[in-house]
Amino acid sequence: MSQQVSARNVSLVSCGDYDAQKVYGAIRQSIDLIGGIEAFIKPGTRVLLKPNLVRSMAPERAATTHPSLVAAVARLVREAGATPVIAESPGGPYTAATLKSTYRRTGIEAAAQLSGAELNYDTGASQVSNPGGRVLHRLDLIDPLLQADAVINLPKLKTHNLTTLTMGVKNLFGLVPGALKIGYHSKLIERELFCEGLLDLMLYVRPALTIMDAIVAMEGEGPTGGSPRPVGAIIAAADPLDVDTLGAALVGIDPLQILTTRLAAARGLTTGKVEDLVILGDSLDDLSVSGFLQGIESPLDPGLLPAPLRPLVRLATPSTINDKPDTRGARALRSLAQGWIWKQLVARPRATDRCIACGFCVKHCPVNAISLINGRARMDSHTCIRCYCCHELCPHDAIELVKSPLGRLASPR
Numbered sequence: 001m002s003q004q005v006s007a008r009n010v011s012l013v014s015c016g017d018y019d020a021q022k023v024y025g026a027i028r029q030s031i032d033l034i035g036g037i038e039a040f041i042k043p044g045t046r047v048l049l050k051p052n053l054v055r056s057m058a059p060e061r062a063a064t065t066h067p068s069l070v071a072a073v074a075r076l077v078r079e080a081g082a083t084p085v086i087a088e089s090p091g092g093p094y095t096a097a098t099l100k101s102t103y104r105r106t107g108i109e110a111a112a113q114l115s116g117a118e119l120n121y122d123t124g125a126s127q128v129s130n131p132g133g134r135v136l137h138r139l140d141l142i143d144p145l146l147q148a149d150a151v152i153n154l155p156k157l158k159t160h161n162l163t164t165l166t167m168g169v170k171n172l173f174g175l176v177p178g179a180l181k182i183g184y185h186s187k188l189i190e191r192e193l194f195c196e197g198l199l200d201l202m203l204y205v206r207p208a209l210t211i212m213d214a215i216v217a218m219e220g221e222g223p224t225g226g227s228p229r230p231v232g233a234i235i236a237a238a239d240p241l242d243v244d245t246l247g248a249a250l251v252g253i254d255p256l257q258i259l260t261t262r263l264a265a266a267r268g269l270t271t272g273k274v275e276d277l278v279i280l281g282d283s284l285d286d287l288s289v290s291g292f293l294q295g296i297e298s299p300l301d302p303g304l305l306p307a308p309l310r311p312l313v314r315l316a317t318p319s320t321i322n323d324k325p326d327t328r329g330a331r332a333l334r335s336l337a338q339g340w341i342w343k344q345l346v347a348r349p350r351a352t353d354r355c356i357a358c359g360f361c362v363k364h365c366p367v368n369a370i371s372l373i374n375g376r377a378r379m380d381s382h383t384c385i386r387c388y389c390c391h392e393l394c395p396h397d398a399i400e401l402v403k404s405p406l407g408r409l410a411s412p413r
């Protein structure tokens, strides 16, 4: 099944803070180590820069790609004779007003002014055919992507409920416009399917270059509710899967624990092993951090669970595209077990007393599982499909994820 994957160059460069000149020097070095900017983009072309701007949050919160890094890459693109265009579809509505406030709050508006990059305000989107996709045969994508000649992917290293970490592969999900993202979560409910969809998207987009902001990462309850964690590194490579392999290792996580990487290894796209990378620049041993706090996550992937609980979870996990079709008996058993066990094992969202009943989560829940009752959001745990959009999008960080005692036993994180 798997094919031979040759070792590929990935740069790892130390950068202690977001001082603009320091970041520019480190970015330049990280790209030079893997061939220089001219190896990835051509003069006269339009180059889409895709940072992670998940929500309108200040850069110090470490939820978004830092503006110093975006400005440095934009400057290098301009110096190479190409036109940098910064585009992202954050969580929530995809409107010019939302983009404006997100660019401003995340510092990207100032980064664009400093570096001479264009900021995208075109909220058009198109559906494209993706015949090579394994689970997504059609993709909805923002128009500036389709108008660009090349993409430079600029993820932030953060924890994530569904994918353990969000890095190079997951960052590209922000090319799906606004609320349609919720439809994808709804369509690809199981983690495996969702991650297969992310790989389909990555293979369609094929970014020319991925440069990850791991100067200050987010640990704990990512992708928006965690804590900043200084790591002091920039990682760059042509293949986002190589960036993800090194990024996971940098924070002490087995790269194959990242489901997108593991599924990509099963497709023969990577080995997911650090020893197969050629790391240029600084040493992984010198820059790696210990005690990086992971967030709570869906434990429906049996491979991540303690061995005694794996059969139970397999019983509760719907068949995936890689399984043989269920027999009728297995289907009946699965559907009986699934509802109860799944809900025991998977964390459910709950509004805390920070909730001000603004109703934002109500509007964005894909299955209408949220109501406002007595001045607080209430999630119907029977209807909720655990997509965690509400947790990700609540502007007041008022939603926590809670597990049952069995869920904590299965996956203490």
Ligand code: SF4
Binding pocket: 351, 354, 355, 356, 357, 358, 359, 360, 361, 362, 376, 377, 393, 394, 395, 396, 397, 398, 399
């Ligand atoms: S949980 Fe957050 S988004 Fe939902 S109503 Fe409360 S404050 Fe608003």
Ligand code: SF4
Binding pocket: 349, 364, 365, 366, 367, 368, 369, 370, 379, 380, 383, 384, 385, 386, 387, 388, 389, 390, 391
């Ligand atoms: S309540 Fe939250 S986690 Fe549950 S389906 Fe709605 S948005 Fe997703």
